[in-house]
Amino acid sequence: MSKTVYVLNGPNLNLLGTREPHIYGHSTLADVEKLCGATAQQHGLTVVFRQSNHEGQIVDWIQEARAEKAVGLLLNPAGFTTTSIAILDALMTMEAPVIEVHISNIHKREEFRHNSYVSKVARAVICGFGVEGYALAIDGLARMIDAKK
Numbered sequence: 001m002s003k004t005v006y007v008l009n010g011p012n013l014n015l016l017g018t019r020e021p022h023i024y025g026h027s028t029l030a031d032v033e034k035l036c037g038a039t040a041q042q043h044g045l046t047v048v049f050r051q052s053n054h055e056g057q058i059v060d061w062i063q064e065a066r067a068e069k070a071v072g073l074l075l076n077p078a079g080f081t082t083t084s085i086a087i088l089d090a091l092m093t094m095e096a097p098v099i100e101v102h103i104s105n106i107h108k109r110e111e112f113r114h115n116s117y118v119s120k121v122a123r124a125v126i127c128g129f130g131v132e133g134y135a136l137a138i139d140g141l142a143r144m145i146d147a148k149k
Ligand code: CA2
Pocket: 011, 012, 013, 014, 015, 016, 017, 018, 019, 020, 024, 076, 077, 078, 079, 081, 101, 102, 103, 104, 105, 106, 113
């Protein structure tokens, strides 16, 4: 059985740690990848970690996660959170749990960040814990998977 978790990151998250540290902190996306890998390892899971600025690429990777029978999918949809029906449609085909992650608390910020399409299909949502939210999401996903056994 697959033990792979896909961690997908949307547009501009490649800039993490280089700008707006007061909102997103000082960690880079490479640091987040290491954090995810180390957290997943504690649960006997492996991580496929990717980032794209392109909506269609993210749709392709969601389809890949499904085809590869990933045990779960973490997604920080970033700027596509409130706009992408294509990502929503792709997520609707996933049987494995989808966890939505945001570094910042989107509900404390501008109103246009609040209405997430991804939340309509996500099993769980984590926001406002900084990049630690990725580790919390993997811990939570591991518990979900164990509970199903
Ligand atoms: O808090 C999050 O994780 C967000 O998904 C980040 C998105 C934002 O559009 C969402 O409302 C909340 C923005 C990602 C941009 O990332 C940057 C990181 C550093 C510097 C500039 C942009």
